[in-house]
Amino acid sequence: MKGTKKVLAAVLEHRGKIVPRTFPYPENVPDNAAVVKMKMCGICGTDHHLVKNWSLIPTPVILGHECLGEIYEIGENASKNLEARGEVLLEGDRVTWYAGFSCGKCWYCRNIPSNHMGSLCINNKGYGQNISCKDPPHLFGGYSEYVYILPETWVYKIPEGLPDKVAVLTDVFAVSSGIRKAMMPFPALKEGFGPSDIVAIQGSGSIGLAAGIVAKLCGAYKVFLIGGEKQRIKMAEELGIFDLIIDIGDIDKSIDRIKMIKQATPGGVGPDMIVEAAGVPEAVPEGIEMLRRGGTYVELGNFIPTGTIEISPFRHLCFKDIILIGQFAIPPQTFDVALKMLEMALDRGIPLEKMVSTKYSINNVADAFKKENKYKGVKSVVIP
Ligand SMILES: [Zn+2]
Ligand SMILES: [Zn+2]
Structure with missing residues (x-):
């Protein structure tokens, strides 16, 4: 329990407007969950689409699914079991995570083996996409100081050699x-x-x-x-x-x-x-x-x-x-592939860190979605 502090996040509201809002820090983090302190979150074409078509998702929503952060608080069980490649997670460890959750109940989840963990799931839910911030613990999107990590999340520890500006590209490389x-x-x-x-x-x-x-x-x-x-x-x-x-x-x-x-x-x-x-x-x-x-x-x-x-x-x-x-959604296992691809690219001297071209603060997230800013640069990020 990390006290009674407030968490600043950029919220996509019912009117399709993005405004900074504060939320209470999660009151208690169960044994199998965690809270991540955000370092950086990529802005994606999907986010532009969601802002324009806000009525399609359960607003208010904190957007941002290309997340990079560090473990701020973690339950004992989660520490041992949350990481997808079997690593132990401790406070301060840098992590990214696959945004989606499949339902396990729809026809695709039950009948298509290659859909294991749900890239074809018709009820897919995702961080920064369609989980509302209306109810506690509120913090399910990356344009925020902290994100609440549910037990079923696929979390990946970032290899030491990957700088933040490269690790934030994991989702892009997974796609x-x-x-x-x-x-x-x-x-x-x-x-x-x-x-x-x-x-x-x-x-x-x-x-x-x-x-x-x-x-x-x-x-x-x-x-x-x-x-x-x-x-x-x-x-x-x-x-x-x-x-x-x-x-x-x-x-x-x-x-x-x-x-x-x-x-x-x-x-x-x-x-x-x-x-x-x-x-x-x-x-x-x-x-x-x-x-x-x-x-x-x-x-x-x-x-x-x-x-x-x-x-x-x-x-x-x-x-x-x-x-x-x-290709529509990607399975979570592609994050493992993507992290390895990022390492391989750096080994070859490809200057990936230059791809992060524009930075916004949480208070300025709305600016990132102004039409004239949409195609500027390569990868824009939000840094709390
Ligand atoms: Zn994306
Ligand atoms: Zn499903």
Whole structure:
């Protein structure tokens, strides 16, 4: 019990407005739970979507699901059992955690083995998304000084070598590590993503940049990027892993981009795999046009309703003979993969810490969601 202090948090209210509010620090933390003192929380495209569509979630809500903090108070049982990789957690340990909880009761939870822990669960709940702060212990989102950690949470201790500005990217890398889903059915026969493949990423936001890094770490021969916004293109250059970068601000015609990407591959056939991380419907037919026949197309970007687009089932799917992969939520185990990918990237000297470009305080969180700030930089974070 850490006294009667107040906790400052940014709350998304019924009116769709974000305001700073104070809450009481949790009165007692049970044996199997914990409280984390936040160090940093990423701002995600999903958060922008939730602010705009606040009526879809049980407001008031404290947003923020890309959390990095340190254990501030922890029950004896939780200390031994909360960490997903079996490590003991003590006060002061840096941690991140998977935001979601599955219901264990819906058809998907009960019938699909690959849904173990719920990426397909239709009743999924998540920190910083759809758990209201109305009732005690209130603190279920990362734009806060403290977060209450429920016993069923997948908590991961941060390896010592990862600086805060890198560890805060765990969730982003977990999403991007979804391209591992493309490592089937037979990469050895050039069906599905495998070593020595040429990969193109559409989108220069944090997910796109991370997908490029993950592709390289997984053995891609060359990785191309099609993106926009000067600051993001500059970041992509600084990461030093992209073999070709196309700025859509300079090459503004789809047909020219398709030509450039195809020309950059042997035989001019197009990349073996394309990852869509732009979150723009128009990127999908453009990407499939670029892809070689028999290639793999991974759709990560249109994670929220963004509109529709025409596809030619003949030209884009049948004739092209593509493998088309979609990804919505990710399973918690991807956090283990992501933490390892972050370590591998640092070992290779990839300057990941530069991806955190903008900082906001809890009192200024509302500013981060002003329209003109949405596409600035690569990864914005909230630091209490
Ligand atoms: Zn996110
Ligand atoms: Zn379920």
